[in-house]
Amino acid sequence: MNDFRAGVFLAAAQFPGAAAGDVLADTVEAIVAAEAAGFDDAWIAEHHFMSYGVCPSAVTLAGVALGRTSRIRVGTAVSVLSTQHPVALAEQAAVLHHASGGRFVLGVGRGGPWMDLEVFGTGIERFERGFPESLDLLCAALGSAKVAADGEFFRFREVPMVPPGCADLRPVVACTSGATLALAAERGLPMLLGMHMDDAEKAAMLAGYAKASACADHVAAVVGHVADTTEEARKELADVMPSWLGPGLAGYVTVDGRPKREQDISAYVDRLCRIHPVGSPDHCVETTLTTLRRTGLRHLIYMVEGAGGPARTLQNITRLGAEVLPRVRAGR
Template sequence: MNWGILLTTAKPDHQTEREVLKATVEYAQVAERLGYSSGWVLEHHFTRYGICPDTIALAGYLLGQTETLNIGTAVTIAPLMHPIRLAESTALLDQLSDGRFHLGLGRGSFPADFEVFKVDPTRTQDSMRQGVDLMMKAWTEERVGAEGEEYSFAPVPVYPKPHTRPHPPVYVAGESPSTVEWAAQNGFPLLLQLGQQDEETRSRVELYNQYAELAGRDPDAVEHVLVCVGHVGATREEAKKEIFGLVKWWGEEGQRDGFGIEDLRQLPNYRYHLRRIEQAALEGRDDAESWISDWLDNNPVGTAEQCAERLNEIIEASGAKHVVLAMEGSGDVEVTKKNMERFATEVFPLVKA
């Protein structure tokens, strides 16, 4: 198993921007000392949900502050950056870090991003797929050009070529069946976020495996990354209590700044997300207090033994070989570092995988 940490750069009221960013670097260094294999940074704009607007810049800094830790993006919002520019930056980090940079891609779900940067949110699926195709060509071919609807330019050589061949690791945040199908056909592992039920995760991976096999790919060779919340406490209730307030704030911040239900109704390429929100409302799961409590029960939150048991169940359901834990829920830097240590010394040794 590979274990990672999620570096959210979330900024609650009691922390300054400087404190958040310094803590992010410290968490990466502590994770490396404790034997974690990866740290993952998030891209967000115009929201305290996360104050890292440039995952490439932050990843480069963290790679320079560590020696063995892989640094990934979960995610870089692909439609907001020209694919050739992203291919150049990715190859550069791949070269300088000897292959420690992992690129995770997503379409984005915060309306202000598309408004400010003048990107059409109805075109995100097409622009991401065409963009990834151009990136692959930039990494593997002498010259690359485009004559498509999203991108059009004369062929150019792209430097540097990556250190990792044929290309650096690329992951896709995939929830909708169409995105899962596209990722499987191209051999891109999924960035999975743990939901309310294991069956949902299991079904998504099974769907991926079916499409991968139809494309002639071996699904067992793919290392999906699964992201969940992790916190160790004296009891499950105490562990939940320690992080509930900040997790609730984080969820509300994301809900307030992300696409609302009326936005999604105008976006045909986000139909899957709309159906999930509508279904949650029909089932009475749109109440923040009860939803978050149930969701935390589904994550490795509790005693060390309970966390290990839950991780065993998650790994069995998802087949994931790489689990990334969001561990900043206490809102206290020292508690977070202790939480990281307890998982490394008390929880991970109990995980059967």
């Protein structure tokens, strides 16, 4: 497994009692710790108007983290493309690419039918119909010295891209449906798969992609949490994660009143603990290797904040780096 790459996935989750500003500072410290622990990359989520994640600009916080580190790659998981202008995002990505020596990774997603669309003025149409056009314009702006648009949602004369992007800045696309999978595959862009998927679901997405494209640099999120025993690790997350996920997921407010899918939070946490590397070091190694074998993936990003407190998050990152990752890379 010498080609295995491991990252941390940080939602900037606001657990009860935590101040949003402290959460953001702690997120940067977690990335610094991940670099010291031997992780290859770190990915920051983006959310608006909710406690599920208190980072509304993953690009901005990635810039802070890149300034605090020297080796680790830092990415967005994801920058929501339905609520911002693709050319503006391409400009920001190019700035971070050049200033960091190529260590920035851009992940983008369609987002959801949330109030963000109303607040930022992009509208429900950008979410429902505009993602392909937005993605194509983003890729054009990232890969060309000049860019122009003549589409339904974007129309402007040719302008130079300053600073210019480069081929390394082709985005990773969050895929949760067959339609988005097809969109990414048609363009040869790698997928980012969510932690809600089990191994079989991830394998099915990869198989569907492979029918249209040979791109193999996909990324998948998993929950990663280490304790002395598997029972202890699962109990810790079961006791703490619902206090974040319950209020956090309630923060998703639809822009047009359409009903949201309700779920049993405790059952969801239990499922995450069962399908992901949550447990003793031995269990985490075995579960990670099983996921790699069943799916063909070679790049996983571990959601490490599940226990809530920043000290426990840092401890978890350190233990994953010392007790899990070297054994996974050795294949044992």
